[in-house]
Amino acid sequence: MLARLATRARPLQSSLRRLSTAALPDEPPVQMYGIAGRYANALYVAAAKKKQLLEVEADLKVIGETVAASPVLKNFVMDPSISRGAKVTGMMSLAADAGACESTKNVLASIAEGGRTTELLKVIDMYSSLLTAAKGEVDAVITSAKKLEAAEMKEIQDSIVGFLPAGSKVSMTSKVDPALVAGITIMLGDKFIDLSVASQIKRLQSMLAQ
Numbered sequence: 001m002l003a004r005l006a007t008r009a010r011p012l013q014s015s016l017r018r019l020s021t022a023a024l025p026d027e028p029p030v031q032m033y034g035i036a037g038r039y040a041n042a043l044y045v046a047a048a049k050k051k052q053l054l055e056v057e058a059d060l061k062v063i064g065e066t067v068a069a070s071p072v073l074k075n076f077v078m079d080p081s082i083s084r085g086a087k088v089t090g091m092m093s094l095a096a097d098a099g100a101c102e103s104t105k106n107v108l109a110s111i112a113e114g115g116r117t118t119e120l121l122k123v124i125d126m127y128s129s130l131l132t133a134a135k136g137e138v139d140a141v142i143t144s145a146k147k148l149e150a151a152e153m154k155e156i157q158d159s160i161v162g163f164l165p166a167g168s169k170v171s172m173t174s175k176v177d178p179a180l181v182a183g184i185t186i187m188l189g190d191k192f193i194d195l196s197v198a199s200q201i202k203r204l205q206s207m208l209a210q
Contacts, residue, residue, distance in 0.1 A: 024053050029133040036122035039111060043123070044130050047103040057131045059104035063094065064124040077117045087112040137169040141187040145180040145196070160188060 026048045032040045047056040067074050076082060076090055091108040100108075111117055132139050140160055142153065153174060160170050177185075180196040187193075 024048070024131075024134045028130050030130065032126045032130065034122075035116060036119040036126055039107060039116070039119065039123045040126035040130060043103065043107045043127055044134075046106065050101075050103055052101045052103045053131065053134070055101040056103050056107075057128065059095070059098065059100040060124045060127055062098055063100075063104075063108075064121060066094070066098075067121065077120055080115075080118065084113060084115050087115075087117050091117070132171065135169075136167060137171050138164060138188060139171050139173070141173045141175060142184055143175040143177050143180065143187075144184045145176070145178055145182050147176055148174060148184075156184070156186070160186070 026045075028041050028044045031037070043056065044053070047053045067077055073094075076087075088109055091112045092105065095105045095108050107123070108120075111120055111123065129139065138160075140157070142148065142156055148156075153172060157170055157172055161168065164170070179198060181198045181201070183196040183198075183200075185192065185194050185196050185199075
């Protein structure tokens with residue numbers, strides 16, 4: 001079953017693997033922390049040595065999407081009661097049928113053998129952030145109380161670019177959260193900027209309660 005879930009992503013991997021990793025740094029451009037961060041940092045270094053940075057990025061994207069789309073597979077990954085041996089076998093089967101590269105197979109085996117499969121999705125997110133930074137890009141997640149118009153997103157993007165080093169690229173993602181009441185929040189890399197009315201109300205309530 002795990003094999004069937006991974007097979008559909010092979011065309012995407014094949015196209016991405018034709019890209020060159022020559023321009024990417026050999027060391028992580030930033031350091032990730034925590035258990036997942038240590039795996040992500042180590043994976044970046046190992047993949048760089050084998051010139052497989054983009055291959056790993058493609059592999060992990062497929063695996064992350066496959067896990068997210070399958071409740072059965074997600075339960076397999078997240079359930080701590082499943083033995084490490086079974087986890088290793090399952091992860092290796094998934095990687096093999098997805099056509100994953102050596103670096104990806106190695107990290108999946110390491111995560112499963114260490115009993116850390118509950119960290120898998122975090123590792124995937126952190127590795128993605130490392131690759132984004134290595135390419136000179138910055139992820140910006142804009143959350144607003146209501147959907148922003150294209151012109152508003154462009155204005156925000158221009159403002160963000162103005163505060164970044166010259167030549168930086170911004171990858172914008174928008175989300176809607178009515179709980180913000182009004183205004184926006186910006187997650188820029190590892191920085192969080194809260195310009196929402198909800199946060200202002202909370203600060204006011206805190207001051208009044210003193």
